[in-house]
Amino acid sequence: MAKKLLLTCMAAILVFTAACSKDNKNNGNTAAPSTVDGSPSTSESAPASETPKDKVTFTFFNGVANAPDANMNETTIGKILEDQTGVNFKMEHLVGDLKAKVGTMIASNNYPDVIDPDDGIAQLLDAGAFIDLTDLINKSPNVKRVYGPYLNQMKAADGKIYFIPFSSQVGDYTPDPEINQGAFWIQRRVLKEAGYPKIKTLDEYTKLIEDFVAKHKDENLTGLVSLTHDWRFFSTSNVPMHLDGYPNDGNVEVDMTTFEAKTYYTTDSTKRWLQKLNDLNSKGLFDKASFVDNFDQYIAKLSSKKVVGFFDYGWQSANARNLLKDAARQDPTQDDFVYFPMPLTWDGSKDQLLDPPGFVMNRGIGISTSAKDPERIMAYWDNLLKEENQILKSWGIKGETYEVDDKGRFYRTAEQIKKIDEPFNLKFGFRYYNWDWPQYGTNSTLTDGNAFAPGYQPEVFQMNLTDADKSILDKYGVKTYSELFAAPDNRPWYPAWGIPKPQGSPEQIWETTKDEVTKKYYPKLVLAKPAEFDKIWDQYLAAFGKLDTAGYEKWYTEQIKAAIEAAK
Numbered sequence: 001m002a003k004k005l006l007l008t009c010m011a012a013i014l015v016f017t018a019a020c021s022k023d024n025k026n027n028g029n030t031a032a033p034s035t036v037d038g039s040p041s042t043s044e045s046a047p048a049s050e051t052p053k054d055k056v057t058f059t060f061f062n063g064v065a066n067a068p069d070a071n072m073n074e075t076t077i078g079k080i081l082e083d084q085t086g087v088n089f090k091m092e093h094l095v096g097d098l099k100a101k102v103g104t105m106i107a108s109n110n111y112p113d114v115i116d117p118d119d120g121i122a123q124l125l126d127a128g129a130f131i132d133l134t135d136l137i138n139k140s141p142n143v144k145r146v147y148g149p150y151l152n153q154m155k156a157a158d159g160k161i162y163f164i165p166f167s168s169q170v171g172d173y174t175p176d177p178e179i180n181q182g183a184f185w186i187q188r189r190v191l192k193e194a195g196y197p198k199i200k201t202l203d204e205y206t207k208l209i210e211d212f213v214a215k216h217k218d219e220n221l222t223g224l225v226s227l228t229h230d231w232r233f234f235s236t237s238n239v240p241m242h243l244d245g246y247p248n249d250g251n252v253e254v255d256m257t258t259f260e261a262k263t264y265y266t267t268d269s270t271k272r273w274l275q276k277l278n279d280l281n282s283k284g285l286f287d288k289a290s291f292v293d294n295f296d297q298y299i300a301k302l303s304s305k306k307v308v309g310f311f312d313y314g315w316q317s318a319n320a321r322n323l324l325k326d327a328a329r330q331d332p333t334q335d336d337f338v339y340f341p342m343p344l345t346w347d348g349s350k351d352q353l354l355d356p357p358g359f360v361m362n363r364g365i366g367i368s369t370s371a372k373d374p375e376r377i378m379a380y381w382d383n384l385l386k387e388e389n390q391i392l393k394s395w396g397i398k399g400e401t402y403e404v405d406d407k408g409r410f411y412r413t414a415e416q417i418k419k420i421d422e423p424f425n426l427k428f429g430f431r432y433y434n435w436d437w438p439q440y441g442t443n444s445t446l447t448d449g450n451a452f453a454p455g456y457q458p459e460v461f462q463m464n465l466t467d468a469d470k471s472i473l474d475k476y477g478v479k480t481y482s483e484l485f486a487a488p489d490n491r492p493w494y495p496a497w498g499i500p501k502p503q504g505s506p507e508q509i510w511e512t513t514k515d516e517v518t519k520k521y522y523p524k525l526v527l528a529k530p531a532e533f534d535k536i537w538d539q540y541l542a543a544f545g546k547l548d549t550a551g552y553e554k555w556y557t558e559q560i561k562a563a564i565e566a567a568k
Contacts (some may be wrong), residue, residue, distance in 0.1 A: 001224045017470060020083035028521040040144075055082065058377060060089040061105075063098050066293060066319070067091075067431050075429030077393055084389075087380040089114065091432065098124065098230060111368035114377060119231040121163065121363060126503035130366035136378040143378070143438065146170055151363055157502060164365035164381070164438045170452070171445035173357055177461045177480035180314035180442075182242050182353045183341035185321075188472060189309055191340060196475040200348035202243060202276060206285075209308050213285060222307045224284030226277070227316070228522075229295045235312050236290075237306045237518055240269040245345050247352040247488060250497025251511065252556050256489060259564060261496065262558035265518065267546055269346070277526040278533050291523040293568060305337040310397035314341070319422070326421045328466065335468040343485040350486045357443065358494035361503070365436065381438045387447060390440050393433040395454055401428070404455065410450045411459040492567035493560045517543050 054537040072078030073088040092112070094101060102120035105111050106127040117124050124130060137143050137151070147154065147168050154161045169454045184205055190212045192198070199205050210222045227235040238248060241264050246253045252261040264270055280286040287293075287301070301307050302320035310317070321339050328335040343351040359506070367374045383389060395402045395410060401420060402412050412420075433439075444452040451457040455464070461480065465473070478484055493499070501507040521540040528536050 016397075019261055019304070029191075036279055055086045055088065056373065056376060057088040057090055058114055058372070059112035060063065060091045060114040060116070061089055061101075061112040062093045062116045062436050063102070063120055064116075065094045066434075066435075067093060067426065069398075070426075070432065072429065072432060075427060075432055076397070077429030077433050080392060081380070081384065081389065085376075085380050085383050087376055105129070113363060113368060113371040115368055116365045118363065121366075122503040122508065122538065124366070125156070125162060129368055131366065131369055131371065131376070132160040132162065133164065134161050136367075136374060137164075140378055141380035142382045146385050146438070146440065150359055150361075153359065156500075163366035165360055166435060166437070167362040167441040167444075168359070169357060169441040169444055171447070172449075173468050174443050174445055174451045174453070174456045175482065176443065176456055177458070178314065178455055179341040179354075179481045179485070182238070182248060182311070182313050183485075184311060184344045185317070185339040185341055187305075187336065188338050188340050188468075189336035190308060191472070191475075192336070196472070198344050198476070200344060201239075202273075202344050202346065203216070203310065204410060205342065205344055206276065206280060210280075210283065210285060212308055220306065222287045222301070223283075223309065224277075225287040225298065225301055225307050226290040226311050227295070227298050227310075227312055228291050228519075229293065229298065232295060232316065233515065233519060235316065236420050236522065237265070239311055240264050240267065240273045242311075242351070242353055243273065243344065243346045244269050245350055245352055247491070247494065248356060248497070249491075249495055251514070252496055252553065254491070254493070254560055259557065259560055261553050261560055263549055263553060266541055266549075270375075272346070274522065274525045274537075275533060278528060278530060281526055282530050286526070288527060291527070294508055299374070302339075313441040322422055328468065329377055329418065329421075330464070332468060338468075340472060341481055341484065351489060352486060354482060354485050354488045356488035356491050356494050358491070358498065360495060360498040362498050365438065385553050390452065391446065393437075393439070394452055396428065396430070408448055408450070409459060410454070410457060410494050412463055414463060417460075417464050493563035496556060496560060498560050499556075499563075506548065507552055507555050510547055510549070513547055514544075517547070 003377060057073075060072075069090075069092050071088060071090050072084040078088065098118065102117055102123045105115075106123065106129065111129055115124065115129070137147075143164070144151070147164065150165070151161070154165065156162055184202075186205070186208070190208055193212065193215075194208055197204070197208070199208060206224070211366050213221050213223050226521075227233075231383075234250075238250075241249070241253055244253060244264065249261075251263055251265075253264055254261050277286055281288065287307075289297075293301070299317075299320045302310065302317060303323050305324070307537050314321075317339075324334070328338050343353050345351050367377050371377060384393070392395045398404060401416055402410050403416075404410055420428075420430070422431075425434075442453045443456065446452055451460075454460045473479060473481070476484060501511070517540070521536065521543065524536050525533060525540065
């Protein structure tokens with residue numbers, strides 16, 4: 001799943017989502033804000049300089065382990081926002097198992113003021129942990145301006161809004177020159193040694209890895225690792241869908257002619273993928289610890305320069321890849337260890353690894369029933385969504401982290417780009433404010449036409465490239481990494497995994513049971529002796545056959561066709 005991201009993005013940026021809606025609202029969110037019930041709003045934004053006399057610190061739990069815990073007012077961005085609003089957030093990030101952490105909150109009925117629970121959102125909604133935000137949104141002009149086209153989609157079955165999704169497309173859609181979605185990554189030195197071959201299939205990719213490891217036996221290299229920890233298991237289980245030529249719709253592949261949704265967990269494609277991992281394992285090229293390592297261990301291995309290749313989403317592997325990029329900027333000889341993204345399918349045909357525009361409806365940030373002052377929290381979010389503050393959280397401070405030319409175009413100097421490394425991202429606050437708040441979608445544009453995300457601004461992307469970056473892109477005949485990948489097809493329902501499923505529904509139960517079955521059998525299938533693979537596969541099919549997959553597919557098909565009709 002996408003954030004299952006980040007995020008959105010992450011990738012650094014991250015990430016990830018752009019929004020689409022009826023009447024092509026993804027191409028411009030310029031309508032006057034309206035209330036949740038659809039009536040027009042005449043409220044105006046208060047100036048950012050209006051500072052409340054008292055100050056308050058709220059607690060914020062982030063269900064993803066993507067940064068150290070911190071007070072936001074200890075970052076540059078957070079301090080500026082505190083000066084504007086009087087509000088600070090003490091952010092705690094996930095340590096350990098998400099479901100266990102959320103379960104402890106529910107059992108105690110004592111919650112942080114604000115929660116971004118990621119995959120634990122259904123648990124918290126079922127427990128009644130979030131307050132209804134409807135009235136607060138109606139009093140928040142910037143929230144309505146940004147999320148106005150999607151307010152009805154944000155409503156739960158009871159008509160209330162319990163959380164705000166992390167991003168909404170504003171202005172024109174700006175394509176991403178980087179790869180923050182799925183890709184098969186490989187160390188650049190592998191491509192250099194092989195003469196920069198154009199790899200299009202999984203077989204070509206794994207052969208390249210196998211040959212490279214064989215030639216470098218003294219380096220103790222790992223051919224391939226795979227991420228399976230907790231909810232991130234999708235980084236391993238999603239791969240057959242992408243090799244089939246589909247984007248990340250989660251558990252289903254949607255036929256572009258009939259719009260029928262079909263799962264892929266028992267298809268020949270999934271069997272073929274797991275057999276490939278089994279073959280690599282039998283040759284000593286697959287890291288067996290992939291099925292026991294946690295996320296931090298996974299990131300550490302990617303950062304170690306010993307892993308030749310892996311599949312993952314750019315936003316999710318960004319921390320490791322950015323560390324390697326930072327090292328290469330300091331010492332160009334380290335560029336060999338930077339990872340390069342490749343779009344692969346089974347037969348080398350059209351890939352769909354880049355995300356089309358979409359609106360993720362089943363992830364977001366909510367105010368808990370334990371919150372001391374929900375009005376102040378919403379006021380902070382509303383202030384954050386002012387364009388001046390969206391520029392602050394994305395571009396930073398003019399003259400310090402970006403410049404403006406005589407045509408009004410935002411850009412960064414070479415010196416600014418050099419200093420904005422991972423430690424700077426943490427201290428300034430770019431890392432903390434990159435995803436887990438209400439914000440403009442990553443692919444958005446500002447009112448003056450500049451890209452919302454610096455990495456999407458052509459001037460910045462080109463300036464951010466090292467000589468080594470430019471050289472390898474030139475070897476493949478492109479100017480951006482995304483040019484290596486096929487353009488995404490329009491999918492009005494995208495992403496299918498973002499379609500909400502009530503806790504305890506047949507669809508939610510199917511997904512929970514599917515997770516149990518795949519997490520039990522995938523390690524057995526990959527780590528088995530090759531001669532035993534088919535026997536274990538039959539056992540897996542028998543276990544999976546107990547699920548009501550036909551009912552799940554029928555429900556998804558209905559939801560997707562309804563989304564298509566709504567988008568007309």
